[in-house]
Amino acid sequence: MSAVLPKKPAKNWPLILGAGGFLLLMTIWSGTGIGFSLSELVCNIASGSRLLQESWPPDFGFLPRLVGPFMETVNIAIIGTVVGGMLSIPIAVLAARNLTTGKIVWFADRNFMNILRTLPDLFWAMLFATAVGFGPVAGALALSVFTVAVISKLWSESLESIDMGLPEAVRAVGGSWLEMIRYGAIPQALQTYVSYALYAFELNVRASMVLGLVGAGGIGMILESQRANFEYERVTMIILFVLVAVLIIEQFSSYIRNKLA
Amino acid sequence: MSALKPQREIGWATWASVIIAALFVWSLMAIQFAPADMIQVPGQVARVLSFFYPADMAYGWDKVLPAIVESIQIAWVGTLVAAVLSLPLALFGASTLFPKLAHGVKFISATTRAFPEILLAIYFVPIVGLGPFAGALAIGISSVGMLTKLGAEVIESIDFGPIEAVEASGGSRIAALRYAVLPQVLPEIVAHWLFRFELNIRASAVLGVVGAGGVGGVLLNTLRYRHFDKAAAVLVLTIIVVLAIDMISGEIRRKIINS
Amino acid sequence: MNTAKGAIAFQQTNVVYPNGVVGMKDLNLNIEPGEFVVIVGSSGAGKSTLLRAINGLNRVTSGTVSVNGTPVPQKEGRELRELRKHVGMIFQDFRLVKRLSVMSNVLIGRLAHVAGWRTLLNLWPEHDRAIAMRALERVGITEKAWTKASQLSGGQQQRVGIARALAQEPAIILADEPVASLDPVTTHQIMRDLVTINQELGITTLVNLHFLDLAREYGKRIIGLKDGELVYDGSAKTVTESDFKDIYGREFTDDDLLNEDAKL
Numbered sequence: 184m185s186a187v188l189p190k191k192p193a194k195n196w197p198l199i200l201g202a203g204g205f206l207l208l209m210t211i212w213s214g215t216g217i218g219f220s221l222s223e224l225v226c227n228i229a230s231g232s233r234l235l236q237e238s239w240p241p242d243f244g245f246l247p248r249l250v251g252p253f254m255e256t257v258n259i260a261i262i263g264t265v266v267g268g269m270l271s272i273p274i275a276v277l278a279a280r281n282l283t284t285g286k287i288v289w290f291a292d293r294n295f296m297n298i299l300r301t302l303p304d305l306f307w308a309m310l311f312a313t314a315v316g317f318g319p320v321a322g323a324l325a326l327s328v329f330t331v332a333v334i335s336k337l338w339s340e341s342l343e344s345i346d347m348g349l350p351e352a353v354r355a356v357g358g359s360w361l362e363m364i365r366y367g368a369i370p371q372a373l374q375t376y377v378s379y380a381l382y383a384f385e386l387n388v389r390a391s392m393v394l395g396l397v398g399a400g401g402i403g404m405i406l407e408s409q410r411a412n413f414e415y416e417r418v419t420m421i422i423l424f425v426l427v428a429v430l431i432i433e434q435f436s437s438y439i440r441n442k443l444a
Numbered sequence: 445m446s447a448l449k450p451q452r453e454i455g456w457a458t459w460a461s462v463i464i465a466a467l468f469v470w471s472l473m474a475i476q477f478a479p480a481d482m483i484q485v486p487g488q489v490a491r492v493l494s495f496f497y498p499a500d501m502a503y504g505w506d507k508v509l510p511a512i513v514e515s516i517q518i519a520w521v522g523t524l525v526a527a528v529l530s531l532p533l534a535l536f537g538a539s540t541l542f543p544k545l546a547h548g549v550k551f552i553s554a555t556t557r558a559f560p561e562i563l564l565a566i567y568f569v570p571i572v573g574l575g576p577f578a579g580a581l582a583i584g585i586s587s588v589g590m591l592t593k594l595g596a597e598v599i600e601s602i603d604f605g606p607i608e609a610v611e612a613s614g615g616s617r618i619a620a621l622r623y624a625v626l627p628q629v630l631p632e633i634v635a636h637w638l639f640r641f642e643l644n645i646r647a648s649a650v651l652g653v654v655g656a657g658g659v660g661g662v663l664l665n666t667l668r669y670r671h672f673d674k675a676a677a678v679l680v681l682t683i684i685v686v687l688a689i690d691m692i693s694g695e696i697r698r699k700i701i702n703s
Numbered sequence: 704m705n706t707a708k709g710a711i712a713f714q715q716t717n718v719v720y721p722n723g724v725v726g727m728k729d730l731n732l733n734i735e736p737g738e739f740v741v742i743v744g745s746s747g748a749g750k751s752t753l754l755r756a757i758n759g760l761n762r763v764t765s766g767t768v769s770v771n772g773t774p775v776p777q778k779e780g781r782e783l784r785e786l787r788k789h790v791g792m793i794f795q796d797f798r799l800v801k802r803l804s805v806m807s808n809v810l811i812g813r814l815a816h817v818a819g820w821r822t823l824l825n826l827w828p829e830h831d832r833a834i835a836m837r838a839l840e841r842v843g844i845t846e847k848a849w850t851k852a853s854q855l856s857g858g859q860q861q862r863v864g865i866a867r868a869l870a871q872e873p874a875i876i877l878a879d880e881p882v883a884s885l886d887p888v889t890t891h892q893i894m895r896d897l898v899t900i901n902q903e904l905g906i907t908t909l910v911n912l913h914f915l916d917l918a919r920e921y922g923k924r925i926i927g928l929k930d931g932e933l934v935y936d937g938s939a940k941t942v943t944e945s946d947f948k949d950i951y952g953r954e955f956t957d958d959d960l961l962n963e964d965a966k967l
Contacts, residue, residue, distance in 0.1 A: 192849050210524060213517035217576035217657065224581075227572050234570045258471035265468045301686035302679070305562075305650035306663060310675075313667045314492040315485055319475035324485070393562050396653050397664060400475065410566055410654070422563055429558050605798035606811075609864075612758055613871055614788035614815030622823055623811055627802045 238415035245420045249402060253428060255319050256401035259394065260387040262323040267330020268380045272369075275335040279342035282350070282368055284360065296339070299332040304390040308399035319400030326387050326394070333383045334376075341375040342368060374443055381436045388432050392425045495672035496679075504677030508662055512685050515658035518576050518651065519644035522583025527637045529588045534595025534633070535621065541599065549592065556589035561647045565656040576657030583644050583651075594636045595629070602628045635697045642693050645686055708736040708771055709789075709874035709907030711757055716766035718752050718931070726752035726761070728931040736874070737905040739898065741912050741922030741939070745951050749931040750911040754877040757909070758790045759783045770875065788815035791868025791906075795880035797860040801853035805844065805863050808852050809835040812870030838869035842896055858889030865896060869904075876900070878910040882917070887961055894921045914961040915947050 213219075276282050278296055283289040307325035315321050350367030358366065369376075395403025402425060409417040536542050537549035565582035572578045606624035615623070652661025659682060666675040711734040718727035726749050734740055742750045755761040756768050759775050768775045770790070776782040791812065799808045813831040814822055821827065827835075839845045842862040847855060852863060861881060868876050878897060882890040894910075898921055901908040912918045918925055918939065925942050927935030927950035935942070935950050948954065 189846050189848055209520055213520040216514065216517040217521055217580050219521055219577055219580060223572060223577070234567070238567070255475060258474045261467050261471040262475070262477075265464060297687065297690075298683055301646075301683045301690070303646040303650045303660075305653060305660065306679070306682070309653075309663055309667050310492075311489070313670070313675075314489045320477055320481065320485070323471075323475065323477070324489075389558075389560055393560050396562065406566075413570075415570075418566060422559075422566075425563070426558055433558070603801075605794065605796055606800045608760065609792070609794065609798035609867070610811055610814060612760060612787060612790075612792040613812050613867070614784045614786075614790075615811065616784065616814075616819065618819065619814045619822055623803075623807075623814065624800055627800050631802070 234415060237413075238419040240416065241420035241423055242414075242416040243420065245417045246424065249405065249421060249424050252395075252402040252405050253424070256391045256394075256403075257388065259319050259322040259326060259399075259401050260384060260391045263326025263330050263387050263391070264380060264384045266323070266327040267383065268334060270327065271331045271335040271338065272376075274331060275339040275342060276364055276368070278335060278339040281343055281345075281347055282364060296332070296335050299328065300336060304329045305393065305397055308394045309397045312398045317398035317400075322391060322394040322399035322401055325399055326391060329390060330383045330387060333386060334379045337379050337382075338372065338376055341372045341379075345371040378440050378443055381440050385433050385436050389429055392429070492672065495670075496676035498673065499676035499680050500671075500673040501677055501680075503674045504681050508659065508674075508678050508681050511652070511659040511662045512649075512681055514576050515648045515651075515660075516645060516685070516689070518579040518583060518648040518656075518658055519641055521580040522648065523587060523637060523641040523644050525580070525584030526587035526591050526640065529584070530591035530595055531633070533588065533592040534599060535625075537592050537596035538599035539596075540604070541625075546596070550596065553589040553592040553596075556586060557593070559586055561586040562651060562654060562656075565651050565654050569655050574655040579648055579651040579656035579658060582656060583648055586647075587640050587644060591636060591640055595633050598629045598632045598636070599625065631700045631703065635700050638693045638697050638700075642690055645689055649682060649686075710734065710736050710771050711875065711907065711909075712767075712769050712772075713753075713756075714767050714769075716756065716768055717764045718749075718756060718761060719764045725931045727756065727763070730766070730931075730933055732926070732933060732936070734907060734909070736907055737901070739901045739908045739910075739921075739923045740926055741910050741918045741924070742926045742928060743912055743915065743918045743935075743947075743950060744928035745953075746913070747930075748928040748950075750928055751879055752931065753928065754792075754879050754909060754911060757875065757877060758787050758792060760792075784815060788871065789874045791871045791873035791876045793861070793864050793868050793876065793878040793881045795883045797857075797864045797884075799852040799860055799863055799867075801851070803852060804849050805839070805852055805855070805866075806835060806848045808863050809838055809866045809870050812838070812867040815871070834872065835866070835870045838866040839863075841869060841900065842866045856889075857885050858892065861885060861889075861893055862896070865893070865900070869900065873906060875907045875909070878908065880911050880913065883913060890917070890961060897921070914959065916960045916962055918942075 274292060274296060277284065277288055277292040280289065283292070304325060307328045308322060311321035311324040312318075315324065345368060349371065350363045353363045353367035391401050391403075393403045393406075395401045395405065396407045398404065398407075402421065406418065406421045409415075409421065533549055533553065536545045537553065539546035539550075561582045564586050565578055568578035568581045572581065602625060606628070607620045610620040610624045611617075648658050650658075650660040652658045653664055655661065659678060663675060663678045666672075666678060711732075713730045713732040716727055716730045717725075719725055728749075730753070742753060744750050752761055756763055757770065757775065759777070762777050763775075770786060773786070775786060800811070810827055810831065813827065813835060817828060817831055836845065836848070839848055842865050844859055844862050844866070847859060847863075852860060855863065861884075864881075876897070881897070882893050885893060894917060897908060897910060900906060910921075912922075919942060922939040925935065925937060925939050926933065927946065929950055929952060935946050937946075951959070
């Protein structure tokens with residue numbers, strides 16, 4: 184037992200206690216703030232089971248009335264993806280450090296992008312529904328903005344990792360900035376762009392299902408009216424339908440994405 | 445997409461563009477987007493936006509901030525519930541550790557991921573009543589799927605050497621999980637929890653639309669009654685709070701991963 | 704330090720892998736407590752199979768392996784864990800938990816000796832911490848006790864691996880190519896450590912080696928394997944060049960020697 188064990192480095196107790204205390208307080212504060220109670224949950228299982236009984240079986244007779252609104256949902260998602268996808272190209276290019284035209288442009292664009300990302304899809308839907316009136320046009324506009332938020336951030340990161348040899352070569356032979364982007368930069372990141380656009384489309388299909396809750400068109404508008412009337416067997420039908428449709432579209436989209444990868 | 449076949453690639457890209465353009469035009473026609481709207485819409489948006497200034501910040505501090513706080517609380521509890529539930533599920537979902545169970549666990553997690561949280565909230569509101577508790581449950585359940593999937597992927601990517609080392613020294617399966625698996629995966633998994641918390645702040649912000657608490661209901665009401673100055677306060681405060689939480693959480697995530 | 708005796712016996716033991724590869728063929732072998740045995744053979748000759756059969760990491764297809772007269776259990780469970788508790792293992796790739804401290808890695812060797820709830824909560828008894836510290840002291844890296852394993856050099860990591868095995872207070876140490884990932888200088892240090900531990904603690908030690916000159920320098924008894932069969936068993940002092948040729952089934956090359964100038 185002659186070993187001289189170096190002293191165990193003292194733990195950073197202020198940090199550990201501070202972090203632990205913060206987590207605990209945050210949890211207690213949040214839990215009481217939202218009225219989290221297991222007893223309430225257990226007590227309400229009874230009313231919950233009544234609701235579940237009402238919502239099952241789904242009202243299959245309602246199915247034919249869903250096809251039209253569902254197509255509208257898909258249309259909204261397509262328009263949102265195409266418009267947002269195109270708008271996000273310049274926004275992503277200007278936010279890529281290696282391609283942007285100047286420090287101020289880069290800084291402004293980067294912050295613009297980050298602010299777009301802070302607001303959830305339904306906030307945009309509410310804003311556009313107020314501005315242009317209830318209906319699918321508001322939904323398409325909302326998803327366009329949402330798509331820009333999704334694609335531009337991801338794609339600007341891909342653009343930052345491209346090989347700068349080709350763009351510099353375009354510049355060296357006298358190409359303009361636009362030509363450099365068009366022929367030197369974009370071809371290298373085209374594949375990731377397509378992949379992100381498909382990913383955005385998947386998110387848009389999912390988002391477009393609920394846009395109608397705030398009056399922005401699509402199948403969510405029926406969902407909202409049935410929910411408000413407590414027609415839960417119809418709500419279940421809509422949600423099942425949406426679930427299956429989303430899964431199919433996602434499978435299709437991820438199949439294409441995998442083929443591209 | 446081979447570089448050796450440029451001819452074929454051009455053909456592929458052209459076809460894709462034509463199909464997308466056709467779908468786009470069809471969609472515009474289907475939602476009855478008239479070319480005249482092209483001119484009108486930007487004007488309408490600009491006109492409404494002009495009503496947003498100046499923001500009614502008195503209303504913001506009074507009514508909006510408490511609602512944002514409630515959204516944060518919903519996201520916190522929801523993420524915590526999901527983290528606790530997903531940790532064991534992620535273990536069982538790792539195909540390298542539990543080849544037989546993993547398939548089922550992954551299937552369940554994929555199904556729950558397909559539900560937007562707001563649809564779950566539609567069911568939880570009548571069960572536990574209007575308010576943030578329903579929102580937290582919806583956020584929690586809908587986050588379990590993604591956290592399970594990401595956690596399982598982290599666990600599948602670990603170095604298996606230490607597990608065998610623990611077993612070779614006579615340690616039990618549980619000891620191997622505690623000493624060989626957990627130290628390898630915990631930082632990444634906690635980083636995923638934080639990232640999910642950031643996403644859940646945004647998700648909880650909209651739950652108010654179906655009466656499940658948070659700031660979404662406030663925005664819906666201010667817009668419905670066309671109190672644009674009050675809506676502006678909602679937007680400004682939401683943006684600031686979400687940006688701040690993103691920055692703090694992102695910084696902590698970087699620290700955890702690099703430690 | 705330990706009272707357990709580390710006798711090993713193979714009787715007509717065969718290992719056939721699920722893919723049909725024969726890992727061990729009709730092996731009969733007795734190893735006395737306290738022996739230092741070096742196992743040589745080309746890759747795929749069954750060196751690892753032999754070691755891993757002793758602590759049950761590989762199952763035998765027929766015949767028996769026994770440790771101190773008790774057959775090695777052929778299924779996971781309490782009995783196999785009880786056996787492994789007294790058999791330390793050292794790996795070519797160290798197999799440390801890189802994010803944990805050196806001390807925590809060595810304490811892994813005590814897992815089987817300490818109550819489960821204590822290990823789960825990381826509440827190690829003082830007695831076991833002292834054992835882990837002595838193990839670190841023996842391989843001479845006490846000053847690294849609180850360093851993260853990932854920050855150590857290869858040679859230091861292997862020392863932690865040895866300390867982890869020693870912390871088990873084992874009757875037997877199985878070292879599977881312990882120096883294959885190390886540079887020549889570190890290789891000799893690690894081999895000397897293993898020999899010293901064997902001599903001072905009387906732990907039965909089996910070392911798989913690829914390099915012939917190392918085998919001859921450090922081995923007392925050399926076992927040669929070829930295609931899963933025992934083809935040589937004798938003293939390291941009397942082993943000849945032609946014995947090695949028989950074991951390898953070919954002329955050997957510089958790749959088979961650690962020091963290329965060495966003469967066998």
